[in-house]
Amino acid sequence: MRLRRKTITYKRILDRRFIQDTPNNFIENFINGRKHFYSSSGRSGMLLLIDMLAIKPGEEVLLPAFSPEGLILPFKKKEIRRKYYSLDENLNPDISDIERIIKESDIKLIVVIHYFGLKNNIEGVQNINKKDIPLLEDCAHAFLSKDKMGIYLGMSGDIAFFSFPKFLPVPDGGLFIFNKSTLYSDKPSIHRPGLLMKLAWISGLTSLIFNTIHIKNLWAKPLQIFSVIFYAFHYKLICSLNKPYRISKYSLLSLKRFAYEVIIRRRESNVAYYNSKFDGIQLDTNLPGYFLKESDRKNLQKRLRNKQIESLTYYKRWFYYEKPLNASNAYKPSIILEHLLLPVNEYLNSGDLQRVTETVCKYLNK
Numbered sequence: 001m002r003l004r005r006k007t008i009t010y011k012r013i014l015d016r017r018f019i020q021d022t023p024n025n026f027i028e029n030f031i032n033g034r035k036h037f038y039s040s041s042g043r044s045g046m047l048l049l050i051d052m053l054a055i056k057p058g059e060e061v062l063l064p065a066f067s068p069e070g071l072i073l074p075f076k077k078k079e080i081r082r083k084y085y086s087l088d089e090n091l092n093p094d095i096s097d098i099e100r101i102i103k104e105s106d107i108k109l110i111v112v113i114h115y116f117g118l119k120n121n122i123e124g125v126q127n128i129n130k131k132d133i134p135l136l137e138d139c140a141h142a143f144l145s146k147d148k149m150g151i152y153l154g155m156s157g158d159i160a161f162f163s164f165p166k167f168l169p170v171p172d173g174g175l176f177i178f179n180k181s182t183l184y185s186d187k188p189s190i191h192r193p194g195l196l197m198k199l200a201w202i203s204g205l206t207s208l209i210f211n212t213i214h215i216k217n218l219w220a221k222p223l224q225i226f227s228v229i230f231y232a233f234h235y236k237l238i239c240s241l242n243k244p245y246r247i248s249k250y251s252l253l254s255l256k257r258f259a260y261e262v263i264i265r266r267r268e269s270n271v272a273y274y275n276s277k278f279d280g281i282q283l284d285t286n287l288p289g290y291f292l293k294e295s296d297r298k299n300l301q302k303r304l305r306n307k308q309i310e311s312l313t314y315y316k317r318w319f320y321y322e323k324p325l326n327a328s329n330a331y332k333p334s335i336i337l338e339h340l341l342l343p344v345n346e347y348l349n350s351g352d353l354q355r356v357t358e359t360v361c362k363y364l365n366k
Contacts (some may be wrong), residue, residue: 017262019258020257026258039246041174042071042162055078057080058081060080061110062084067084093121099128117142117145118145123156144167159183270346274292301340304360
């Protein structure tokens with residue numbers, strides 16, 4: 001979620017306003033003494049978590065009907081059966097459906113996803129979890145998001161995991177926190193990065209370089225194409241990994257130097273700017289994006305891309321469920337179909353935001 005080549009350059013990515021000269025304790029305070037482990041990604045860490053919870057092949061886990069490939073693949077690799085519970089059009093869990101499945105099946109793990117960084121009804125799931133089944137909060141898109149009481153998401157379930165590259169300029173990094181310490185294993189089997197993992201890092205970094213180079217000559221389009229190719233290679237490598245890997249030293253050191261409070265204030269300021277310009281949806285989250293409601297969002301997204309402005313609709317293409325919930329196979333939450341995410345990354349300046357708003361306003365007033 002960023003403006004493309006013309007506005008995001010390495011000079012901005014290395015902006016000293018968002019990086020501290022000395023390490024800070026933000027992440028340590030966020031963990032707050034709880035059992036935890038780092039991994040190269042959420043997908044990689046999930047493989048380790050399955051081993052720690054002793055979930056065996058053929059046993060069953062319960063996932064939302066709208067689940068990402070990255071969540072499903074680790075269970076498929078471990079030959080663990082997946083069951084899915086229903087969601088309403090706002091992606092809230094159907095509590096009665098979860099209760100029914102828990103009664104009928106021997107579920108070993110329940111997963112609740114905080115979609116778009118917004119708090120989901122995890123308390124409702126906890127209330128009907130009479131069998132004390134481990135409850136995992138998927139906070140991959142909810143790092144730094146808070147509920148209405150000002151409490152960070154990831155504090156309610158037995159386990160929570162976060163994905164750093166979705167929020168910060170690091171090549172990798174997943175964090176699993178255990179609110180229920182008895183589920184944690186003292187000797188997690190996590191591997192040092194091998195050749196495939198290093199190739200994945202290199203391909204991901206190369207994709208970033210090609211995508212952020214500030215260039216206006218004939219090489220611009222080829223570099224953009226190379227960026228897509230290298231990212232596809234990076235994603236293929238990540239999906240092929242069948243072992244849990246450690247987070248890179250670069251990411252671990254970087255996480256101690258980001259000026260988190262400054263980043264949060266800048267993103268909130270950018271969201272406030274959009275709120276003053278659009279009649280959108282104000283989200284109580286630090287997710288790096290702003291939701292704008294537009295029923296014809298596909299054409300709006302095309303118009304923005306023509307201006308080299310990158311917007312996004314989360315999960316539209318790569319979210320799926322393996323078995324349809326009903327015969328019509330119609331599962332289309334309104335928040336997916338009619339909302340577009342505009343960039344609010346801290347590296348954007350006032351000129352960037354103005355260009356976004358001018359493009360959107362011209363489209364809305366067409």
